[in-house]
Amino acid sequence: MPEGYCVRCKAKKEIADSVEETMKNGRRAIKGRCPVCGTVMFKILGGKASASRPSTEPPSESALNPSNAGS
Numbered sequence: 001m002p003e004g005y006c007v008r009c010k011a012k013k014e015i016a017d018s019v020e021e022t023m024k025n026g027r028r029a030i031k032g033r034c035p036v037c038g039t040v041m042f043k044i045l046g047g048k049a050s051a052s053r054p055s056t057e058p059p060s061e062s063a064l065n066p067s068n069a070g071s
């Protein structure tokens, strides 16, 4: 069984009735309840979403050669 943090017990608990869900951004998460107090628990598993990062674009050509339009 997956484990998560229960905010009510303020301790790590096994997630009861755990269901795996995929969120809108493509990440997977486990949703369930605390076996002690019944509080809803949510654990993000992470995963696929890291594949599409927008910050890895190379600089454009004109930025590398500012004196290109000279002649």
Ligand SMILES: [Zn+2]
Binding pocket: 006, 007, 008, 009, 010, 013, 034, 035, 036, 037, 038, 039
């Ligand atoms: Zn609890």
